[in-house]
Amino acid sequence: MTAHIRPDLESIPAYVPGRSHPGAVKLASNETTTGPLPAASKAVAEAVELANRYPDNQSGELRAALAEFLGVTPAEVAVGCGSVALCQELVQITCGDPSDEVLFAWRSFEAYPIITQVGNATAVTVPLREHIHDLDALAAAITDRTRLVFVCNPNNPTGTAVGAAELGRFLDRVPADVLVALDEAYYEYLRIPGDHPDGVELARTRPNVVVLRTFSKAYGLAGLRVGYAVGAPEVIASLLKVHIPFSVSRVAQAAAMASLEARHELLDRTDAVIAERERMRAGLLAAGYRVPPSEANFVWIDLGASTAEFAEASAAAGVLIRPFAGEGVRVTAGDPHENDLFLRFATSADTVAR
Ligand code: PMP
Numbered sequence: 001m002t003a004h005i006r007p008d009l010e011s012i013p014a015y016v017p018g019r020s021h022p023g024a025v026k027l028a029s030n031e032t033t034t035g036p037l038p039a040a041s042k043a044v045a046e047a048v049e050l051a052n053r054y055p056d057n058q059s060g061e062l063r064a065a066l067a068e069f070l071g072v073t074p075a076e077v078a079v080g081c082g083s084v085a086l087c088q089e090l091v092q093i094t095c096g097d098p099s100d101e102v103l104f105a106w107r108s109f110e111a112y113p114i115i116t117q118v119g120n121a122t123a124v125t126v127p128l129r130e131h132i133h134d135l136d137a138l139a140a141a142i143t144d145r146t147r148l149v150f151v152c153n154p155n156n157p158t159g160t161a162v163g164a165a166e167l168g169r170f171l172d173r174v175p176a177d178v179l180v181a182l183d184e185a186y187y188e189y190l191r192i193p194g195d196h197p198d199g200v201e202l203a204r205t206r207p208n209v210v211v212l213r214t215f216s217k218a219y220g221l222a223g224l225r226v227g228y229a230v231g232a233p234e235v236i237a238s239l240l241k242v243h244i245p246f247s248v249s250r251v252a253q254a255a256a257m258a259s260l261e262a263r264h265e266l267l268d269r270t271d272a273v274i275a276e277r278e279r280m281r282a283g284l285l286a287a288g289y290r291v292p293p294s295e296a297n298f299v300w301i302d303l304g305a306s307t308a309e310f311a312e313a314s315a316a317a318g319v320l321i322r323p324f325a326g327e328g329v330r331v332t333a334g335d336p337h338e339n340d341l342f343l344r345f346a347t348s349a350d351t352v353a354r
Pocket of ligand 1: 030081082083084085109152155156183185213214215216222225226227
């Protein structure tokens with residue numbers, strides 16, 4: 001006889017990350033193609049020297065550095081083992097009953113339904129409209145059971161973003177006892193002149209808003225697992241309670257500190273990524289694909305029923321991309337050579353004709 005396991009786990013899929021394959025170009029997980037800065041590698045090497053000691057469970061130095069950078073107090077910043085851990089912790093601090101609802105648009109970040117179900121809460125989804133968050137429909141879907149709302153901005157996997165004015169109008173409609181998590185994993189790639197949505201600013205002024213950002217994308221530390229949340233001190237104090245002890249390693253904290261110090265160098269690179277993203281989008285549009293405007297480091301190609309076949313053919317051509325069955329593919333903007341390889345495949349007469 002095997003041990004008893006929660007029966008409802010049978011219906012929960014394990015999170016499936018983008019594939020990698022030796023020799024193939026990987027444009028499947030929205031990573032940066034460049035490795036860590038020398039300063040981050042040096043900080044990692046130094047941190048390893050103390051690997052026999054537990055890390056600072058409170059990530060005190062990193063929280064202080066983030067607080068200074070963001071113009072908040074350390075009591076308004078929590079650090080997690082990737083921002084996905086903070087997503088899960090947000091479910092844990094808001095939901096305690098199976099009838100508690102977690103609301104989010106769909107399609108959006110794949111982890112939301114999984115962590116909701118793992119957290120024994122009920123997921124409520126509202127479809128995107130033309131690949132963009134339908135914030136009116138999202139506000140209308142709030143019930144007296146809604147505990148948490150995720151707004152992924154820019155949205156993964158469609159890349160679309162909502163501006164500050166629309167976001168503000170939405171937040172005005174959310175009851176004060178419902179926590180809104182603005183997931184800004186791709187914030188550093190977002191440019192909406194004149195209507196720039198800044199989750200930290202919103203979190204600072206609205207006690208029911210918490211923003212999530214990460215070192216995994218523009219800061220290039222996906223392999224080390226560190227993200228952060230900014231919100232009201234009461235929300236942050238609750239996050240610290242459910243935090244798995246020592247889950248942000250000494251190495252991750254050190255690399256994040258060094259990368260934050262060198263942020264100008266890293267953030268300068270985002271302009272190059274954006275230029276590549278736009279070049280990819282223009283090439284794909286010219287070949288007749290449906291590609292919504294993106295504010296992230298990837299593009300979405302609406303492919304419907306031909307999604308799986310397209311992704312397989314792309315892999316066979318040496319480029320791994322991320323398929324979402326029956327809907328479309330998400331393609332990360334890599335370096336120019338990698339992107340050329342993908343564009344050559346996608347815009348070849350054979351592929352377009354399929
Ligand atoms: N939120 C969104 C929208 C994401 O796309 C991702 C990464 N795929 C995450 C959160 C989690 O990032 P990490 O845990 O690496 O910080």
